[in-house]
Amino acid sequence: MQYYQTIWLSLAQNHTLMTVLTFTLILLLGAYAAGFIGSLSGLGGGVVIIPLLTTVLHVDIHYAIGAALVSVIATSSGSAAAYVKEGITNMRLGMFLEIATTAGAIGGALMSTIAPTSFIAVLFGCTLIFSSINSLRKKQEHAVKTSSKLAILLKLPSTYPEGKTRIAYGTKNVIGGFSMMGLAGMLSGLLGIGSGAFKVIAMDNIMKIPFKVSTTTSNFMMGVTATASAVIYLQKGYIEPVICMPAVIGVLLGAMTGARILIKANPRKLRLFFAVIIIMLALNMVYNGVVGNI
Numbered sequence: 001m002q003y004y005q006t007i008w009l010s011l012a013q014n015h016t017l018m019t020v021l022t023f024t025l026i027l028l029l030g031a032y033a034a035g036f037i038g039s040l041s042g043l044g045g046g047v048v049i050i051p052l053l054t055t056v057l058h059v060d061i062h063y064a065i066g067a068a069l070v071s072v073i074a075t076s077s078g079s080a081a082a083y084v085k086e087g088i089t090n091m092r093l094g095m096f097l098e099i100a101t102t103a104g105a106i107g108g109a110l111m112s113t114i115a116p117t118s119f120i121a122v123l124f125g126c127t128l129i130f131s132s133i134n135s136l137r138k139k140q141e142h143a144v145k146t147s148s149k150l151a152i153l154l155k156l157p158s159t160y161p162e163g164k165t166r167i168a169y170g171t172k173n174v175i176g177g178f179s180m181m182g183l184a185g186m187l188s189g190l191l192g193i194g195s196g197a198f199k200v201i202a203m204d205n206i207m208k209i210p211f212k213v214s215t216t217t218s219n220f221m222m223g224v225t226a227t228a229s230a231v232i233y234l235q236k237g238y239i240e241p242v243i244c245m246p247a248v249i250g251v252l253l254g255a256m257t258g259a260r261i262l263i264k265a266n267p268r269k270l271r272l273f274f275a276v277i278i279i280m281l282a283l284n285m286v287y288n289g290v291v292g293n294i
Contacts, residue, residue: 031249031251035254049067061121067240089216092155092156099178101224105226124289173206180201
């Protein structure tokens with residue numbers, strides 16, 4: 001509550017008449033829009049929550065990242081459970097790769113507490129631009145039937161449902177995928193985002209996992225990775241309940257609305273439209289980071 005009051009006083013000093021209730025309502029509506037856009041773009045609500053909190057509501061970026069991490073945990077947990085139940089997620093692969101992402105997430109979270117906020121803002125914007133462009137590329141199946149010796153030893157190959165049958169797939173380049181997962185985890189901890197684009201690259205392009213499996217397994221991993229980072233932010237005092245609560249509620253409701261619309265609409269056109277919006281937000285973050293406004 002102390003930090004919440006600090007935000008209010010800071011806004012008052014900037015001649016902005018804003019009560020705690022107004023702040024909460026703006027954050028709730030903004031988080032709803034973040035969840036909605038994140039769901040339709042495939043990038044998650046955290047990528048919009050951080051620009052909203054830092055550039056619009058003038059919250060310190062560390063508290064914004066903490067709120068985004070909690071939002072990632074909440075949204076990932078709900079959707080991941082459904083994919084696991086359907087038998088699409090490769091649980092063994094996900095738990096193995098979580099070793100790398102968790103280690104990277106802890107390292108990234110520790111780096112975030114000492115890195116300059118302007119550097120974090122610029123890196124966040126650049127990562128967001130890459131993720132937005134990657135979300136628009138045509139997804140192709142890179143699945144293979146054969147597996148590397150290490151993949152067989154670790155029992156990573158599996159199957160996924162396709163209609164009434166199950167399709168078997170192999171796994172390649174385990175070490176390369178494991179290394180990319182470490183980078184994805186570090187970015188997640190440092191920037192407070194799911195880093196789903198990097199996780200999918202690791203599984204889809206490097207390990208040759210079918211895209212349907214890589215996306216669902218990535219979603220399963222996001223919550224675990226974000227939890228590892230959130231523990232560090234909690235210890236440092238950057239998880240502020242009065243900021244996280246409206247952010248999580250708004251993101252969850254927005255994501256649910258977006259998921260319903262996505263089923264009926266043209267996903268390609270929606271992702272193109274919202275990717276442009278997210279890139280504009282990313283450029284704004286880069287600008288504010290460069291000029292030192294964050």
